[in-house]
Amino acid sequence: MTLEELTDSLDALFYPRNVAIFEASEKLWYFMMGFTQQSFDQNKLYLISQSKDELFGLKCYKSLEDVPEDTIDLLILSVGRHRIVDSLKQLLYQKVIKTIHIFTAGMGESDKDGVEIEKEVFKILNENNTRAIGPNCMGIYSPKGHLAYEPLFPVKPGNISLVFQSGDLHSQTIRLGSLRHDLRFSKGVSVGNCVDLQISDFLEYYNQDDDTDLVLVYFEGINALHPNEGKKLLNTLRGMKKPVLFMNGGKTQRAQTAVKTHTGSISTNQKIWKAIYEQTPIVEVPTSFDDMLDYTYLFYNFINRNKSIKKEIMYPEGKNVLVILWSGGFGIAATNTLTELGLNVPYFEGERLEKLRKIYPVKIGSLSNPLDLPWISSSETYFEIAKAAIEENTIEGKIDLVLLLTDAWEDVEEEGFFKSYYNNLLKIKELTESLNKVFILILPEYPAVRRKKYYKKLIKDGFIVYPNFRRAAKSFRALYEYGRKTQNKI
């Protein structure tokens, strides 16, 4: 299959002119709410049901044959596994079907019978030149294509695209990513057991998709029907021209046994993966959902800020961190955390320290980085000392990342101390970003207790905010790693 043919199929999958559901039933209400939420044209949504005349206020067709279209762009196939082979044969006989989302679970991941059914399905699809995702998957999210399989996915499109071998992780990434960090997506696909379309197919497609600037992958393993996918995936990853955040579910040996019962895939051993991470520009995400969201949050903001000022994206070239706070203890804890994660916290001494002391000649706190600055956070001096430190050329080179622990105790006030403090934050942000460095605020979490207004204000004003130093530092390290891998080649 050529790239053109693949593109044609995946265009039909992500931007279908019509969708048929076989068999429609009440239990698919969340799909229906997704379609409604995304304003999919109801005249182009065909429900097939032998037992119902109407469902969700829409007419039901007794058979796909009755549908007034020659070609179906996307068919959602939802039948029990024992009926899947016969249904497919019949449906493909009745209409030309470009793509199919096979929803049915309990296939290759369950037992040997399931594996046999998958083989048969693959054969039928091939004979009919029809492409499919699944089985055992949730399907497609494509705001521009007016598709979603549940109501909580945002309608406004963005530039992140996903290909996930877990429907739940796929859903949660979109749902929580939009709620927590205001992330917006171009396309998402939960691919399940990958009987036909492979992860590499979606990566190829995303790589040349103008609406995609960042790709997220959750990988578990390879379907035994596609022994060449490993090699193909490696080649595709090598050629990716945009950041790919890659989470490998089958990472530990113990998890590999769990993968078998989830998508029935064969996962690859850790050594091979280490080599893959070294040979390709992809960024490894630890198998933690929070890490996936954290990394995505920083890449997304970094890419979009750069795009908005029409700069060529330059990833951080170093990993020197300046820490600004009002707390000796937190400063030391942060220094440990950052150092243990492999970042540098350049120590200001000698001339460099004297330069800062001239701006702020004080005996309490510290100017050695971390800058521990008691009492002055709402003064002019605060900005001046921060500016001097940010622009410093340290022994280890320039500063690449500024982490500021924001300790505004009260919620948003419009006047006085808070206002001057907040202005300082805005000025430090502007300065740092104008120098193409990364600026992150640390706001210790008060889950459901305090600081909600303050957090919202920060987000509205474009600050990047993390709940602790470790999470911010890990995400930055991923950004740096991507730059190191891709920019060194030049």
Place this chain on the structure above:
Amino acid sequence: MTLEELTDSLDALFYPRNVAIFEASEKLWYFMMGFTQQSFDQNKLYLISQSKDELFGLKCYKSLEDVPEDTIDLLILSVGRHRIVDSLKQLLYQKVIKTIHIFTAGMGESDKDGVEIEKEVFKILNENNTRAIGPNCMGIYSPKGHLAYEPLFPVKPGNISLVFQSGDLHSQTIRLGSLRHDLRFSKGVSVGNCVDLQISDFLEYYNQDDDTDLVLVYFEGINALHPNEGKKLLNTLRGMKKPVLFMNGGKTQRAQTAVKTHTGSISTNQKIWKAIYEQTPIVEVPTSFDDMLDYTYLFYNFINRNKSIKKEIMYPEGKNVLVILWSGGFGIAATNTLTELGLNVPYFEGERLEKLRKIYPVKIGSLSNPLDLPWISSSETYFEIAKAAIEENTIEGKIDLVLLLTDAWEDVEEEGFFKSYYNNLLKIKELTESLNKVFILILPEYPAVRRKKYYKKLIKDGFIVYPNFRRAAKSFRALYEYGRKTQNKI
């Protein structure tokens, strides 16, 4: 100094019959609010000020001499460093003072002059047989002694005691710990530069204090005036009969340079610390504030639940984890996370799997651990299958920890699906805890967005809730480590 003398001094520090503040000024308002909040007897609070007749509605004395008491239990000394030596001499000449909180910063941590002042202070204290904390510290929190240095510390006492070389980390642990996890404390002390009283002194005191069941330490290093403290600390830690959660600020070499500017202490190298962790029953807390709170949260609940049922506390003997959820992807991610942290996720196969299949004969999801249980979480079967798995004797031994990802999508409803689901959670909790295993719920965070009611309900009903698998698993591992170190000796 004998243990009896030490106890006498520290009793005066934590339960003072009177307190004098020299010199009182408006800027100490947060101290005053702390006293008020904790209902300290205002007739026993003596403010000394030469310039004011009244402050905070209290009479000011011109001199300590005028105070109608022979002995002062606790003096809070707040003067600039250049006045500290003369003030001390004068005050100690005027009255018998049992303990002093030296608030003044800019001492040994700042420069050589500060170090000289500290030497002089130490000498004067010794000559007068007076014990002191500080300089460069926030002081005492003791709800039973009606003492706090800020208004947000809880009034209700508990059984956690702290000794911290950072005032801010000390304050945040108490403030956030009570807000986030409803933690309650017996005693807390921010000790600063440790010119007189040492961390080991407080550990000795806490070790024999009936109100203390759990000790938290934030350590940075040793004051050069006390070269024997290292050895003494090691001995004290060896003899601790209660869990000590120990965070070492001077962990990495880079942080050691930062420690110098914070408390002026000499920190110890990593190898020595590794040996200390091996030779003593203390639990190492990574230098992250979230870890400190997370570990404390689990130890606190574990200890108090055991105390409430008057059982001898038995810490987990193994690290076998059962994971229950409704998500293949999260299950695999959790398996990786747990395995990488050194816990076991016993795999159910063969006879064990068949036993579970008899209860719940289904092809979708998985019963191999993680238990991936789609659709049934509000049914009787859900509890039955959980029960069978929890009671299973796996190849690796019995289950020690049950982690359940709670995916109740909507906020609290009183009827229907949610009620049955919630009843299942309560029953699983009761069962797990009756078997002396640890039960933890994972509720992915929706900061300031969703699920606040649900979270509150869970906490009210005594569930232990973590935002993700990693944080829960790390805390459990600490609990296990403590058991391994202390119970193996028997």
